[in-house]
Amino acid sequence: MSRIGVFICHCGENIGGxxxxxxxxxxxxxxxxxxxxxxxxxMCSDPGQSMIKAAIxxxxxxxxxxxxxxxxxxxxxxxxxxxxAGLNPYLCEMANxxxxxxxxxxxxxxxxxxxxxxxxxxVEKVKRNQPLQPIQVPVTKRALVxxxxxxxxxxxxxxxxxGHPVVLVEKSPSIGGHxxxxxxxxxxxxxxxxxxxxxxxxxxxxPNITLxxxxxxxxxxxxxxxxxxxxxxxxxxxxxxxxxGCGLCTTKCPxxxxxxxxxxxxxxxxxxxxxxxxAVPNKPVIDKLNCTFYxxxxxxxxxxxxxxxxxxxxxxxxxxxxxxxxxxxxTGFKLMGTDQFPEYGYGQYKDVIDxxxxxxxxxxxxxxxxxxxxxxxxxxxxxxxFVSCSGSRDRSKGVPYCSKIxxxxxxxxxxxxxxxxxxxxxxxxxxxxxSCGKDYxxxxxxxxxxxxxxxxRGRVSRIYExxxxxxxxxxxTLQGGRPMVIKADMVVLATAVQSQEGSExxxxxxxxxxxxxxxxxxxxxxxxxxxxxxxxxxxAGTCQAPRDIPETVAQASGAAAKVAALFAxxxxxxxxxxxxxxxxxxxxxxxxxxxxxxxxxxAYQAIxxxxxxxxxxxxxxxxxxxxxxxxxxxxxxxxxxxxxxxDIQGFSNEQIFAEIMSL
Amino acid sequence: xxxxYFPGCSLLGSSREFDESVRALAGAIGLELVxxxxxxxxxASSAHVLDHKLSLALPARILAQAEAAGLDEVLAPCxxxxxRLSSARAELDADPALRxxxxxxxxLPYQGRVRVVNVLEVLDRCQAELQARMVAPFQRKVACYxxxxxxxxxxxxxxxxxxxxxxxxxxxxxxxxxxxxxxxKTECCGAAFSVTRTDLVARMSGRIxxxxxxxxxxxxxxxxxxxxxxxDLRRSASNALTGADHQLPVLFITQALGLAMGLDPAALGLQxxxxxxxxxxxxxxALAPQxxxxxxx
Numbered sequence: 001m002s003r004i005g006v007f008i009c010h011c012g013e014n015i016g017g018x019x020x021x022x023x024x025x026x027x028x029x030x031x032x033x034x035x036x037x038x039x040x041x042x043m044c045s046d047p048g049q050s051m052i053k054a055a056i057x058x059x060x061x062x063x064x065x066x067x068x069x070x071x072x073x074x075x076x077x078x079x080x081x082x083x084x085a086g087l088n089p090y091l092c093e094m095a096n097x098x099x100x101x102x103x104x105x106x107x108x109x110x111x112x113x114x115x116x117x118x119x120x121x122x123v124e125k126v127k128r129n130q131p132l133q134p135i136q137v138p139v140t141k142r143a144l145v146x147x148x149x150x151x152x153x154x155x156x157x158x159x160x161x162x163g164h165p166v167v168l169v170e171k172s173p174s175i176g177g178h179x180x181x182x183x184x185x186x187x188x189x190x191x192x193x194x195x196x197x198x199x200x201x202x203x204x205x206x207p208n209i210t211l212x213x214x215x216x217x218x219x220x221x222x223x224x225x226x227x228x229x230x231x232x233x234x235x236x237x238x239x240x241x242x243x244x245g246c247g248l249c250t251t252k253c254p255x256x257x258x259x260x261x262x263x264x265x266x267x268x269x270x271x272x273x274x275x276x277x278x279a280v281p282n283k284p285v286i287d288k289l290n291c292t293f294y295x296x297x298x299x300x301x302x303x304x305x306x307x308x309x310x311x312x313x314x315x316x317x318x319x320x321x322x323x324x325x326x327x328x329x330x331t332g333f334k335l336m337g338t339d340q341f342p343e344y345g346y347g348q349y350k351d352v353i354d355x356x357x358x359x360x361x362x363x364x365x366x367x368x369x370x371x372x373x374x375x376x377x378x379x380x381x382x383x384x385x386f387v388s389c390s391g392s393r394d395r396s397k398g399v400p401y402c403s404k405i406x407x408x409x410x411x412x413x414x415x416x417x418x419x420x421x422x423x424x425x426x427x428x429x430x431x432x433x434x435s436c437g438k439d440y441x442x443x444x445x446x447x448x449x450x451x452x453x454x455x456x457r458g459r460v461s462r463i464y465e466x467x468x469x470x471x472x473x474x475x476x477t478l479q480g481g482r483p484m485v486i487k488a489d490m491v492v493l494a495t496a497v498q499s500q501e502g503s504e505x506x507x508x509x510x511x512x513x514x515x516x517x518x519x520x521x522x523x524x525x526x527x528x529x530x531x532x533x534x535x536x537x538x539x540a541g542t543c544q545a546p547r548d549i550p551e552t553v554a555q556a557s558g559a560a561a562k563v564a565a566l567f568a569x570x571x572x573x574x575x576x577x578x579x580x581x582x583x584x585x586x587x588x589x590x591x592x593x594x595x596x597x598x599x600x601x602x603a604y605q606a607i608x609x610x611x612x613x614x615x616x617x618x619x620x621x622x623x624x625x626x627x628x629x630x631x632x633x634x635x636x637x638x639x640x641x642x643x644x645x646x647d648i649q650g651f652s653n654e655q656i657f658a659e660i661m662s663l
Numbered sequence: 664x665x666x667x668y669f670p671g672c673s674l675l676g677s678s679r680e681f682d683e684s685v686r687a688l689a690g691a692i693g694l695e696l697v698x699x700x701x702x703x704x705x706x707a708s709s710a711h712v713l714d715h716k717l718s719l720a721l722p723a724r725i726l727a728q729a730e731a732a733g734l735d736e737v738l739a740p741c742x743x744x745x746x747r748l749s750s751a752r753a754e755l756d757a758d759p760a761l762r763x764x765x766x767x768x769x770x771l772p773y774q775g776r777v778r779v780v781n782v783l784e785v786l787d788r789c790q791a792e793l794q795a796r797m798v799a800p801f802q803r804k805v806a807c808y809x810x811x812x813x814x815x816x817x818x819x820x821x822x823x824x825x826x827x828x829x830x831x832x833x834x835x836x837x838x839x840x841x842x843x844x845x846x847x848k849t850e851c852c853g854a855a856f857s858v859t860r861t862d863l864v865a866r867m868s869g870r871i872x873x874x875x876x877x878x879x880x881x882x883x884x885x886x887x888x889x890x891x892x893x894x895d896l897r898r899s900a901s902n903a904l905t906g907a908d909h910q911l912p913v914l915f916i917t918q919a920l921g922l923a924m925g926l927d928p929a930a931l932g933l934q935x936x937x938x939x940x941x942x943x944x945x946x947x948x949a950l951a952p953q954x955x956x957x958x959x960x
Contacts, residue, residue: 342826396817397825462826464846466877471846 002033002127005061006119007052009043009068011098016041018102019115024067027116031123035059044074049081056085063087063126067095067119088131090576090650095122117663124658132576132649137629139225140325141567144169146217146506149177150196150549151541151556152330153203158560159328160208164567167322168203169231170213174279175200177332181262181356183363183370185549186412187443193278193365200280214285218319220510223606223630224536225325225572235315237286238272242310245282249302249311250274258290260367264357266375267367272302272311276365286311326536326563329520330556331506333542336391336398336495344390344463344493350376351470351490352463354390355409358492362416372420374490381489384417385472386410386428387460391496393431399496399517404546406494407434411444413492414453426453427486429460429474437548456484463491497546511605512537520544530559534604535632538562578631579606579638581624582645591645592623598637598646599624606630607637666785667734667777668696669725671705671744677896678741678888680932684917685740685782687930691921692792694785699729699737705747708855719761720768722751726779727771740782740917742812742887746820748779753819781813782886782917783830784822790837793920800839801923803943806875806883807831807842809849810890825849831916835884838923845878847871852893861900868893869901872909882943883913891915898938912940 006028010016021039028037036059040048043066055061064087066078071094079089095118105111141164145156148170156168168175180200182192203209218230253270260269262276271291274284292299293313303311338354339347351374353361360366361373374381388410391398407430414426428447433455435441447453458475465471472486499518507514512532513521520543523531530538540556541547547555566572582591589612599607610625624646626637638646638653647653674682689696702725704710711718725748729737739745755762756775766773786793809828817825826849832842850871853864872894875883885891895913902908913936921931922944933940 342824346827462846462850466846 002063003035003059003061004031004033004063004065004123004126005052005055005059006034006037006065006067006123007043007048007055008037008039008119009048009066009097010039010041011043011069011102012041015068015097015102015115018105018107018111019097020112021115023112024097024115024119028119028123031120033127034123036061043068044077049077052078052081053085056082056087061087062091063129064092065095065119065122065126066092067097067115067122069098070094070096070100090132091126091129093122093126093129095119120662121659124662125655128652128655128658129650135574135576135578135628137223137225137572137574139567139570139572140227140323141165141570142167142322142324143326143328143563143567144217144227144229144322144324145328145330147177147330147332147541147543148172148175148203148211148213149330149332149541150179150199151332151543151552152177152328153196153199154553154556155328155330155538155540155560155563156203156209157199157206158557159563159567160203160206162560162564162567163208164564165208165210167210167212167231167324169215169217170211171216172275173214173236173283173285174275174281175203175211175213176276176278176280178356179549180276180278181264181359181363183359183366184412184416186408187437187439189412189415191364193363197278197280200278204280211281212320213281217506217509220327223627224534225566226629227324227327227536229322229324229327231320231322233318233320235312235317236283237288237312237315238284239310239312239315240281240283242308243283243306244308244310245274245284246307247274247284248305248307250284252301252305254299254301255290255292258287263360263367264354266357266360278365326538326566327510328538328540328556328559328563329506329510329512329532329543330540330559331500331503331543333497333546334500336498338493338495340391340398340495341493343461344387344491345465349463349465349470349491350374351381352493353490354493354495355406355413358413359409362413362420370420372417372424379489380421381417381424382421383425383486383488384414384421384427384490384492385460385470385486385488386414386426386492386494387472388428388430388494389459390493392494394496399498401517401546402434403494403497404434405497405548407432408437408440408443408548410492410494411435411447411453415447415451418447418451418453426451427472427488428453428455429458429472430455431457431459437550458484497542500543503543510534510537530555530562535630536566572629574628575633576628577633577648577650578628579626579633579635579646579648581626582647589621590623591643592641593643593645594622594624595642596624597640597642601636601640603634603636604630604632606632664693664789665695665697666780667729667732667737668698669702669705669729669737669739669744669748670698671702671739671741672707673741673743673888677892678915680935681740681888681891681915681917683930683932684915684921685738687926688786688917688921688924691796691924691926692789694789694792696738697732697734699725699734700732701728705739705744707743707747711747716765716768718747719751719754720765722748723755723765723773724769724771726752726775726777727766727769727773729777730774731771734777736778736780738780738782738785740886741889742781742810743889745779745781746812746815749820752777752779781822783813783834786834786916786920787830790834793834793924794837796924797838798925799923801835801919801943803840803881803919804879805835805840805842805919806845806878806880807835807848808852808871808875808883808885808890808894810852810885810887811849811854812887812889814849831884831886834916835919838920840919840923843875843878843880845874845880847874850874852890853897854889854893857889857893857897861897862904864893865897865900865904868897869905869907872898872901872911873905873907876907876909876911880911882919882940883911884916884919885913886916895937910938910942912936912938912943914940914943 082092538559541552706721853867
């Protein structure tokens with residue numbers, strides 16, 4: 001027979017001002033199974049908690065209902081108190097008299113009546129509560145970071161510095177990402193390479209970090225604390241151990257006309273190449289699509305020249321399987337190409353470039369060594385037009401979202417151009433200037449006021465070439481839509497930030513949600529910004545949404561802190577409110593008939609197939625089993641199950657029906 | 664093949680040659696044009712600035728009549744008619760309550776079953792039939808001028824690429840012409856301001872003509888009566904304004920194709936233009952064999 005204690009909280013005036021708490025306590029006393037019912041001003045306070053503990057001992061309570069605020073707020077408080085009194089904490093439940101009653105209703109008889117109902121309902125539930133034990137899951141204390149840009153580097157360093165091993169996987173031959181391509185960074189104009197390359201080296205040398213460049217995630221299985229990741233290490237055709245990075249092969253490769261991706265196609269490279277001089281690792285890789293040997297079967301000049309014999313034409317891709325406990329996704333972004341804009345020449349005008357190409361032109365390590373020379377003929381451009389929001393905030397032809405970084409980098413570009421080309425004219429066409437951030441607006445004002453950049457509020461309707469010059473047609477909407485026609489030598493389109501190539505496939509591989517634009521989705525937009533909806537997988541940087549370097553670094557450190565917290569214990573404790581599949585004595589064994597509809601309904605891949613075997617090893621029945629490490633307790637499988645063979649612990653069908661029947 | 668036909672007012676007046684050439688071409692390729700019974704004005708550029716519901720009811724009445732006549736599609740050669748009919752249909756499709764209200768105003772059943780198509784769409788579909796009839800390749804360098812109403816707003820008309828349309832270029836390449844890559848394909852011609860602000864229209868259409876001439880065009884090809892009128896009828900004004908003497912003829916796409924199919928220039932209404940089409944009718948220097956149509960991503 002149940003012996004339930006009910007504790008009604010006034011929450012000061014919050015509940016007591018609207019609900020007659022004494023009446024609720026009195027009415028509850030009459031409910032069968034309730035042996036004790038009291039009301040008190042602040043139940044969460046120390047005297048309130050002591051009152052509960054004392055009552056448990058005095059009345060030998062088998063269950064506790066605290067009628068107070070939302071369980072979101074104080075369920076852990078009261079469950080701890082109950083546990084201290086020796087009762088299983090999961091035998092304590094809360095009836096929400098505040099958010100569900102007093103805050104949303106007027107003072108009066110019906111409000112008190114509803115409060116009584118809410119308490120009665122919860123009493124019926126607690127009568128049927130079973131003692132539960134938290135679930136313990138072992139944790140592999142090794143993290144996998146996917147993506148070696150600034151986000152991945154930062155996350156890897158922070159986790160490694162917390163003392164945990166990290167595997168940093170980067171798909172290209174070097175870590176560094178987009179940041180290594182930038183010239184200077186806003187709002188301080190410090191050189192991007194100067195601040196990034198030391199971090200790259202630090203990551204490579206860190207004893208806790210294993211670097212896997214030119215590698216990609218092949219597949220992933222398992223769950224939080226217990227993932228198995230298979231990594232494909234693509235063949236570089238170069239033995240990394242033997243190669244000294246002398247660079248002889250790269251200078252002698254007879255193939256010289258391959259567009260250099262690091263320089264955004266503004267220069268060329270050979271078929272064996274190091275992406276950039278500061279690459280980490282500084283080891284070349286053979287571009288098999290363009291290598292003469294792979295195309296014709298002849299050449300191998302690099303092999304003949306290599307002083308250490310490091311060239312390996314027979315090297316094959318290698319699959320490596322790793323056990324990891326947590327994953328940080330830091331796979332970055334891509335820029336929309338200039339060929340996406342028919343009105344701006346469809347990418348056919350050489351001097352209409354995107355923001356990243358401008359970065360390379362302005363960079364000291366770029367194809368012009370930082371001198372302002374336009375791509376078509378190498379002449380210094382005397383008039384440059386910058387077009388922000390090219391594709392961003394454009395519902396009809398581009399993406400509806402704001403790419404966030406363009407306002408700032410466009411101001412930076414215009415400024416860098418003016419610093420390099422003193423007599424030059426710089427125009428910026430903009431919709432709004434979004435410069436929220438520390439020292440950001442001051443930076444934009446500096447471009448306008450000190451560097452004399454002409455900002456025109458309006459959009460560019462068309463760019464075309466006439467007599468060897470680009471004609472930019474736009475409107476100045478601050479002057480009543482006055483048409484503007486500017487003859488320019490170069491145009492820089494601040495094209496939209498888009499999700500990285502292959503993001504959708506990767507998200508599906510990892511069972512991580514993504515938005516319509518294939519950016520990975522955070523678990524909660526405000527309160528869980530670095531978590532995904534898959535436990536143990538975290539987000540850093542622009543794979544989640546467009547963001548700048550400071551934000552990316554902050555988010556990467558946030559993700560690393562989550563990983564470090566996960567790794568702080570060797571076992572993971574999880575709330576036991578997970579689904580369980582019914583088990584019965586023979587000959588039924590389980591109500592589950594093995595249809596596995598639940599398996600297809602489960603969003604978390606938590607349902608496995610389990611064989612019930614006889615003593616001789618023969619399979620009697622195949623039934624569903626819920627992996628408690630993966631289950632999030634959402635209840636979808638319960639609703640799907642045709643034979644009612646699944647229940648959520650602490651939220652069984654029986655309990656819910658008992659609650660309803662009490663009304 | 665059978666298709667509904669909505670000529671609209673321009674094709675009975677200032678652009679008779681468009682009507683004549685559409686009919687001539689349709690006859691040549693065996694396309695039966697069924698004129699929408701008892702059709703009315705589409706509302707053109709006036710109705711939608713006067714009264715929103717009027718601007719919907721006028722096109723809806725045309726579509727309702729076509730529906731009643733059992734037609735699935737209506738060809739509206741005039742780009743403005745095409746645009747008004749498409750816009751009204753899209754708006755009524757999206758709002759069932761409004762559709763019911765407009766049907767009530769019309770006192771006609773209106774289901775929204777009839778699709779509206781422009782002349783380029785229909786010709787694009789009949790490429791095989793057109794190709795089979797080509798006898799006299801139209802070996803000219805042409806500037807295809809699309810204007811605004813055929814391709815905008817993209818969400819409503821859902822036709823071709825709004826900033827760099829290609830359908831007319833494709834058709835003319837089929838006829839043996841060399842469509843040029845030029846800068847003013849969709850620039851505004853000044854449209855209905857032709858009457859109230861002829862000076863503005865002269866300037867805007869003059870820029871288009873100059874652009875075509877600069878690109879080396881021998882003719883401008885259009886598929887819109889308004890564009891045609893601004894580039895042809897306003898030529899003396901634009902020439903006077905710019906001081907140039909551009910004598911570049913402006914042809915409807917149906918006329919250019921008709922010539923390539925060996926149809927009688929008079930049947931195509933080529934004598935009706937103010938800028939004489941003579942130079943492109945005969946005695947032209949032969950062009951290189953038909954160039955491949957431009958392909959872009």
